[in-house]
Amino acid sequence: MSSKPEPKDVHQLNGTGPPPPCSADGPGEPLVGTSEFLGPDGAGVEVVVIESRANAKGVREEDALLENGSQSNESDDVSTDHGPTPPSPLKETSFSIGLQVLFPFLLAGFGTVAAGMVLDVVQHWEVFQKVTEVFILVPALLGLKGNLEMTLASRLSTAANIGHMDTPKELWRMITGNMALIQVQATVVGFLASIAAVVFGWIPDGHFSIPHAFLLCASSVATAFIASLVLGMIMIGVIIGSRKIGINPDNVATPIAASLGDLITLALLSGISWGLYLELEYWRYIYPLVCAFFVALLPVWVVLARQSPATREVLYSGWEPVIIAMAISSVGGLILDKTVSDPNFAGMAVFTPVINGVGGNLVAVQASRISTFLHMNGMPGENSEQAPRRCPSPCTTFFSPDVNSRSARVLFLLVVPGHLVFLYTISCMQGGHTTLTLIFIIFYMTAALLQVLILLYIADWMVHWMWGRGLDPDNFSIPYLTALGDLLGTGLLALSFHILWLIGDRDTDVGD
Secondary structure, rough: OOOOOOHHHHHHHHEEEEEEEOOOOOOOOOOOEOOOOOOOOOOOOOOOOOEOOOOHHHHHHHHHHHHHHHHHHHHHHHHHOOOOOOHHHOOOOOOHHHHHHHHHHHHHHHHHHHHHHHHHHHOOOOOHOOOOOOHHHHHHHHHHHHHHHHHHHHEEEEEEEOOOOOOOOHHHHHHHHHHHHHHHHHHHHHHHHHHHHHHHHHHHHHOOOHHHHHHHHHHHHHHHHHHHHHHHHHHHHHHHHHHHOOOOHHHHHHHHHHHHHHHHHHHHHHHHHHHHHHHHOOOHHHHHHHHHHHEEEEEEEEHHOOHEEEEEHHHHHHHHHHHHHHHHHHHHHHHHHHHHHOOOHHHHOOHHHHHHHHHHHHHHHHHHHHHHHHOOOOOOOOOHHOOOOOOHHHHHHHHHHOHHHHHHHHHHHOOHHHHHHHHHHHHHHOOOOOOHHHHHHHHHHHHHHHHHHHHHHHHHHHHHHHHHHOHHHHHHHHHHHHHHHHHHHHHHHHHHHHHHHHOOOOOOOHHH
């Protein structure tokens, strides 16, 4: 009837005679059933039907022996029947998750504080005053950096956790393919971000300047390229080091990707735009030359990215999320431009990279963890039960007993203490134009909590929804989530400053 024995009959079919007449406890009632011996070729096997009236203890002992026999004699079948067992990093308590996330979270937060301090200083530079569209580039390029580096971190973390970076050959292929891929994406999306900045700057004022457009294009492309190159190398080192010391890369890779990312990107944008602005009157032709140089390198990066099967797919299908995310972040940049240009709200500049960076870092950690969890149970689109068709309820996202809900609670609880540390740091460094009064802290914390709450809920739905549609969340979800974080953070922060100004909180001095 069947060529593959059931596990309960393994001990009978592997023997040389009929089943023993007694139970495991000793003499008892005989086992009633029929059986047939194996043929000469060992191919034909009849299923043995057994009835046993042994006592409960005998049944338990017999089952244990049968299980052991099945594992020892049918190792090949067991290895194929059992699904992949999640590795130990996913079996985490709330304390272990918080402990692993805390240090990278604080490190990334201090990086955003430093970026905020830089933005607070450079907003008064002549290039930011004369070419105000540079403000629109700030969230767009910081978001682009976050999208590229965090998707890189998420892809490499997932590959490391499922064993695709265990051999030197696999490791080198993943490194070269992913580094070339982010250079292609950075160059193209950096160019598109400059176009968006020109358009968003032209629509409200109706003024268009060709030299300013070339300045924005050269600054954006050069900043995106150099920042992605430096941060990509840092990211690869972090993930390899995390695996060697036994830390889950999902918990540390994405925050560390942002620890120096905002600072490096903003410093590069400010320095490059300022240097090019100084040549505006004498060497205008240098702007198109800078753009042409980085565009000329695109074929090299495309060839390298096509060498790896994983990055080849993203090279052709991964443009939609980063381009749409850039557009969303540019809307946040337009809000920033119009807000800080008003002297009443100049103090907002120092807090914008902080609230945007913290929200993006936390939701990227959560999205990467959920994606890794799903990858360990199959491939995108295979496990339909892992991808709910409808939006989850907030109770399911934050209060269910599974590990992803536990990590969402931990990440949400990090918001208030983390921001308090960052606000205190800004105050000690005398950054910004805002006095940290109690009412300002209340409004700021409300905006930060609401931002992260919305992002974690959207992440829970979006990652599962993309998985059910056959899309890899590592490549598609994080750009949308970080861009939404930029838009929510900038919008809620601007709203808070407007409310504080309207209610007349003069002690806050939001524009002084």
